[in-house]
Amino acid sequence: MSLDQFTATITSLRDKASATHTAFSNRVTQIRNDPNLSPAGKQAAIRDLYDQHAPGLEQLAAEEKRTVAGKQNELRRAVFGLAPTDSNEIMKFRDAQDRADTIEDERTAQTVLERAILSSDTTLAAAVLERAQSLAWGDVVATYSAAYPDKATYLGELEEINSFADNIQQNFIGGLTYHLAMPSEIATGYART
Template sequence: MALITLNQKLNRLRDTAASTQANHREWVASIRADERLSSTGKNAELAKRYLSASRTLRDLDRQEREALETTRAELERKIFGQFSNDPSAIIAYRDAQDRATALTEKDQSKALAMMHTAKLAGDTTLQAALISRALSAGWDRVVSQYNDDNPTAAGTLKDLADVIHFQTDPDVQFNATSAYSLIKPQELGRHTDAALERIAAEEQPNEGQMWGGALTA
């Protein structure tokens, strides 16, 4: 259920992003074709529309990342339980994360030994850190061992693996970046957003000068 809800939200975000990109392309074409605007006026409108669309896409990207992180946290809590907010528990969790992330992708055998020791000691904090590292590193033996030791958690662990894959796989991340990216009109060159804000304010069209129809919304 968690992944169904997540997928639905991500699809809505991606659809909104695609619409934002398409609308921006329409605006760019309309601005370029409007003979009533001077070159300065066109650049001002291009900058204004580019900045607006960019802000929308950045916000959508933020929402996707937050949705993934929230779902990941929910799945981790479901598997390992709610970690205490006690300062000593927080320190222990950070220490466990440091130990797990210090393992290289060649350290699967070492991770297996650490997981076994953590299981015997009832150290769920270290187990959580290790299984997260195993999922991102592709340590199948560590994941299989954890599933064997905790058969009731297998389905949730698979969901967690899918979320971590979505967060870390280079190809998936490339697609996510593309979904929320925006091509800057060539007229705007390499200006920073701060410079584009100044360009956008340089010349505003007269009232009633801009276009009618859906693009005025």
């Protein structure tokens, strides 16, 4: 899935949630204005309506989380995944990750990465990148991107997706988008089953 497709998917999910909110709100207004319903009847109708709409929003929220996680995993595999084919390569990959995990500062990471690049050790370079990316060591990430331009696009997209996932404003907007507030008629003492 391209970054444009990812954005379109998130937009589509949020548009569906917005449409659900609009339909719910319109129907609540109709119920409130229905002269044929008693207050208890209105409350029961609104409760039923809420029970019909809230699960759909929860499903859309879960789908957004799955979409974000799926795109992050896809890009992590494209950037960090070396697809080891035999047990020796798997051990080399794990050893490189263990070595990179011991790096405590950006300067050391930069030195290790430069040596890995010079010796064409793509396994260690990817492991150092993974460490640098997780700790926001920008110079190390930039060095890797310059040395491996074929991975730079994926890395840039991964940083965008990670920023989206970690963005407090986006999380707040997403939370509101998929939250269905209980109308006052059912807000007190009601728990959806």
